[in-house]
Amino acid sequence: MTDPKDTINIENVVASTGIGQELDLQSVAMDLEGADYDPEQFPGLVYRTQNPKSAALIFRSGKIVCTGAKSTDDVHESLRIVFDKLRELQIQVNEDPEIVVQNIVTSADLGRNLNLNAIAIGLGLENIEYEPEQFPGLVYRLDEPEVVALLFGSGKLVITGGKKPEDAEHAVDKIVSRLEDLGLLE
Amino acid sequence: RLRKWQERIRTKDAGERNLQFALSEIDRMASALGVPRSVREVASVIYRQALSNDLIRGRSIEGVATSCLYAGCRQEGIPRSLEEVTEVSRVGKKEIGRTYRYIAKELSLEMKPADPKEYVPRFCSDLEVSEEVKMKAIEIIDESAEQGLLSGKSPTGFAAAAIYAASLLCNEKKTQREVAEVAQVTEVTIRNRYQEQIEAMGLN
DNA sequence: AGCTTACTTTGTAAAGC
DNA sequence: GCTTTAAAAAGTAAGCT
Numbered sequence: 274m275t276d277p278k279d280t281i282n283i284e285n286v287v288a289s290t291g292i293g294q295e296l297d298l299q300s301v302a303m304d305l306e307g308a309d310y311d312p313e314q315f316p317g318l319v320y321r322t323q324n325p326k327s328a329a330l331i332f333r334s335g336k337i338v339c340t341g342a343k344s345t346d347d348v349h350e351s352l353r354i355v356f357d358k359l360r361e362l363q364i365q366v367n368e369d370p371e372i373v374v375q376n377i378v379t380s381a382d383l384g385r386n387l388n389l390n391a392i393a394i395g396l397g398l399e400n401i402e403y404e405p406e407q408f409p410g411l412v413y414r415l416d417e418p419e420v421v422a423l424l425f426g427s428g429k430l431v432i433t434g435g436k437k438p439e440d441a442e443h444a445v446d447k448i449v450s451r452l453e454d455l456g457l458l459e
Numbered sequence: 460r461l462r463k464w465q466e467r468i469r470t471k472d473a474g475e476r477n478l479q480f481a482l483s484e485i486d487r488m489a490s491a492l493g494v495p496r497s498v499r500e501v502a503s504v505i506y507r508q509a510l511s512n513d514l515i516r517g518r519s520i521e522g523v524a525t526s527c528l529y530a531g532c533r534q535e536g537i538p539r540s541l542e543e544v545t546e547v548s549r550v551g552k553k554e555i556g557r558t559y560r561y562i563a564k565e566l567s568l569e570m571k572p573a574d575p576k577e578y579v580p581r582f583c584s585d586l587e588v589s590e591e592v593k594m595k596a597i598e599i600i601d602e603s604a605e606q607g608l609l610s611g612k613s614p615t616g617f618a619a620a621a622i623y624a625a626s627l628l629c630n631e632k633k634t635q636r637e638v639a640e641v642a643q644v645t646e647v648t649i650r651n652r653y654q655e656q657i658e659a660m661g662l663n
Numbered sequence: 664a665g666c667t668t669a670c671t672t673t674g675t676a677a678a679g680c
Numbered sequence: 681g682c683t684t685t686a687a688a689a690a691g692t693a694a695g696c697t
Contacts, residue, residue: 285687289676315684316678328685330677338676341686376675380688389610390572398569405572406541407556408672409611409690421673423689426610431689433674517681553671611690645693650664 277383277445283438284431285378288348291336292359293367298333304362320355327351338375345374345438376434379441383428383449385459392424395455413448420444481506481524488528491547492539502531505566514565518558522550526559530568537581538573540615542643575600575609575618578642582622585641588631595625603659612652616644620652628662 298318302310309319317330317338325347330338337355342348349372356366389411393403402412410423410431418440423431430448432441452458482503489499505527509515515523525548532539545552563570576597583593599621603609609617619642626633635646642649657663 282688284689285674287675287686291677309684311684317684319685321685326686330685332677334678336677338685340675340684343687373676378674378687386607387610388607390604393572398571399567402560402564402672403572404556404560404672405609405611405691406613406615407560409692410672412673414673423673425689426607426612427690429689431673431687433688435674556671613691616692647664647694648692651691 275384277381277449278442280382280384281441281445282380283344283377283441284380285340285376286342286345286348286374287338287340287376288342288345288352288372288374289336289338290352290370290372291334291367292356292364292370294335294365296331296333296335296364298331301331301359301362301364305358320358322351322354325351329355331355339372345377348372348374374436377436377438377441379432379435379438381430381432381441381445383430383452383458385428387424387426387428387452388457389424389426392452392455392457395457396451415444415447417447418443422448424448477520478507478510481520484521484524485528488525488544488547492528492532492543494528494532494537494539495535498528498531498535498537501534502528505530505534505562505568508566509562512565514562518561519550519554521548522554522558523562525550525555526562529555529559530563530570533570533573534568536577538577538614540578540613540643542615573614575604575614575621578615578618579622582618582638582641586622586626586633586637588622588626588633589629592622592625592629592631595628596621599624599656599660603656606659608655608659613644613648615642616648616652618642619644620649620656623649624653624656624660624662 298310302308302318305320317332320329320331325342327339327341339348339352342351352372359366389403393401393411410425413422413424418435420432420434420440422444432444435441485499485502509523525544529544541552541556545555579593579596619638623635623638635649639646639649
């Protein structure tokens with residue numbers, strides 16, 4: 274039996290940071306190759322890194338949001354590239370800006386099909402949201418860790434809202450044991 | 460003090476007018492959908508509960524009224540799909556769905572997902588098929604749901620496919636297009652669900 | 664009948680309307 | 681509440697050949 278924990282894969286990491294310096298996004302947009310900046314539509318400038326792949330949202334305040342990285346290491350590497358690009362434009366960037374992971378999206382596989390109708394009733398209709406007419410996944414909010422899990426009929430799941438990789442592991446353990454207790458797995 | 464008093468009356472009148480508007484909208488939409496009076500009453504009760512729990516603030520009256528009607532239909536066991544309620548409402552499907560989920564959660568309505576079988580009588584009478592087709596469709600839904608094919612699938616598409624399959628089995632063939640139209644799903648969805656159900660019934 | 668593209672859901676920060 | 685970004689899950693839908 275494959276431990277569902279071993280199937281966990283980080284799909285997206287969102288983090289925030291700041292260079293500690295105000296920016297003139299108009300000029301940054303002019304000098305930074307590949308930058309997308311449309312202040313009418315959104316106040317942030319979008320800059321994409323290729324290796325690792327990510328998208329950074331750079332704001333006038335100097336605060337930055339990095340999304341799309343596949344690991345916390347990739348977040349740091351992506352932001353290092355962004356910092357260096359800004360330095361190339363003669364912009365002062367703090368030594369080691371603090372990088373805070375805000376959300377980690379993970380996928381996993383329980384390895385067996387799930388009867389979502391039975392799970393909805395078993396876990397308690399008051400704790401879940403399952404509206405197959407609107408979305409095929411069952412939404413399950415956990416208190417500890419504080420994450421949200423989307424369970425699918427295939428047994429695959431998505432866990433989001435966590436701030437560290439262990440949150441997803443703990444969530445998978447709890448989900449597996451609850452489903453086993455209810456006799457809804459295997 | 461006089462001013463406060465007038466304001467209270469103004470607020471009370473406005474609130475009363477809003478409630479009357481909401482209830483008349485529920486009535487209008489219920490008539491357009493052809494649901495029985497019991498559903499309008501349940502929907503009205505849910506709307507008043509939403510009102511007393513202050514769930515309307517920040518949302519459109521029409522959106523809440525439509526969501527309450529959608530919830531009422533399901534609670535009464537004669538569901539209308541979001542597509543169907545959207546057709547008679549002045550707000551979009553996305554807002555109705557979102558408002559419905561919010562109200563259901565806040566009022567602890569604990570709604571079970573709609574059962575595809577609940578759509579069979581209405582779809583079948585719209586298609587003018589026999590009682591035999593209706594029973595066969597229900598049999599197909601029961602069997603394929605038992606085999607776990609229902610998880611994540613839309614109840615209307617599941618019901619539509621079963622009715623299409625049943626019409627073939629009973630030699631009262633309805634086209635995918637005809638079934639798709641009454642169920643408000645695409646022919647592609649019927650085809651996909653139909654294939655799985657036929658396999659589950661061991662009829663392929 | 665496919666294939667492609669796109670939208671539905673979840674969470675999260677950023678600045679501003 | 682909205683706007684934008686990213687990614688997964690699976691279902692549904694629409695457009696094109």
